[in-house]
Amino acid sequence: MGKKSGILKLFLITLLAFPFLAGGKMQDDLKKEGKMLLFNARTGETEEVERVIKSDAEWKKILTPEQFKIMRQKGTERPFAFQCPLPPKGGKAIYQCVGCGTDLFSFDAKFESGTGWPSFWQPVSDLNIKEEADDSFGMHRVEVFCARCGAHLGHVFDDGPPPSGKRYCINAIALKLTDYAGKSSLVPKAYPKALFAAGCFWGVEAAFRQVKGVISVRSGYTGGNFKNPTYKDVCSGKTGHAEAVEIEYDPLIVSYGQLLDVFWRIHDPTTLNKQGPDIGDQYRSAIFVYTPEQKSLALDSKKKLELSKAYSRPVVTEITAAGEFYPAEEYHQRYYEKHGIKGCALRVK
Numbered sequence: 001m002g003k004k005s006g007i008l009k010l011f012l013i014t015l016l017a018f019p020f021l022a023g024g025k026m027q028d029d030l031k032k033e034g035k036m037l038l039f040n041a042r043t044g045e046t047e048e049v050e051r052v053i054k055s056d057a058e059w060k061k062i063l064t065p066e067q068f069k070i071m072r073q074k075g076t077e078r079p080f081a082f083q084c085p086l087p088p089k090g091g092k093a094i095y096q097c098v099g100c101g102t103d104l105f106s107f108d109a110k111f112e113s114g115t116g117w118p119s120f121w122q123p124v125s126d127l128n129i130k131e132e133a134d135d136s137f138g139m140h141r142v143e144v145f146c147a148r149c150g151a152h153l154g155h156v157f158d159d160g161p162p163p164s165g166k167r168y169c170i171n172a173i174a175l176k177l178t179d180y181a182g183k184s185s186l187v188p189k190a191y192p193k194a195l196f197a198a199g200c201f202w203g204v205e206a207a208f209r210q211v212k213g214v215i216s217v218r219s220g221y222t223g224g225n226f227k228n229p230t231y232k233d234v235c236s237g238k239t240g241h242a243e244a245v246e247i248e249y250d251p252l253i254v255s256y257g258q259l260l261d262v263f264w265r266i267h268d269p270t271t272l273n274k275q276g277p278d279i280g281d282q283y284r285s286a287i288f289v290y291t292p293e294q295k296s297l298a299l300d301s302k303k304k305l306e307l308s309k310a311y312s313r314p315v316v317t318e319i320t321a322a323g324e325f326y327p328a329e330e331y332h333q334r335y336y337e338k339h340g341i342k343g344c345a346l347r348v349k
């Protein structure tokens, strides 16, 4: 073994064997009894609750030795050491603190980082987690705690995906999964996006506007390489762009899986570069995905549709990574509303 790898190994052993014990100022604040405000992800309401303060002996009765080491002594589980619980496909769920049941992260904010630890791009609310600089082990990191019981959860980094750019790197052993039921009035800092092409965007936009939990829909162009295209450019057939809708949605009300269901219902995914009377690759059927999670849900739902034998012809829908989205000219936005078109011109199976 070379000198460098020896030092690295020693460092890793130190990291795992000697959890960082000295608490910062935040930790002291979290040890004070009293009331605090907490966000309840199921009701969407902010509630006043008592902090959860326990002695180490009391925590040891509730937590496994491994959980105690990580949550109360700032340990770090080995990557890939624990399976992070997942809800059924397309299901909605909340990850809570194992120690006190506080809602921490929505399943919809989870993404695959490849690090071996569950990763999220935002917490359910800034009320429910606390962050503090952590300069242990000669590294500058930002530590993440449960705001109610002070449990160490992991760290947050600035290399996450859009829209937040954050990566909350959390120990799986500190999380428990709970079913989500009921709607929420939570207004997250940023909503996740979905991007679909299903023929003429006027009707597709109108259809998604009717979906509960959809915050905004914009008609536009994507999928080609032509920068800042106009409608005329796209109609020339030379830009490679499809007419598409960019959707922002509240994952606590509507899941990505439910948006996919709407997508399949409102067009014919078996006609190549054609929807009804509209012909050309701008009218192609496509799902542009922002995350590996969206990709896997899209691939699964396409497969499910094919297996259902709803169509005799093959499903030709493209599933590709989302690129630049160019909003269409203002007169294309809310086109049906502006022109008093009530009846949905879309094909509904």
Ligand SMILES: [Zn+2]
Pocket (backbone or CB within 6 Å): 097, 098, 099, 100, 101, 102, 146, 147, 148, 149, 150, 151
């Ligand atoms: Zn907690």
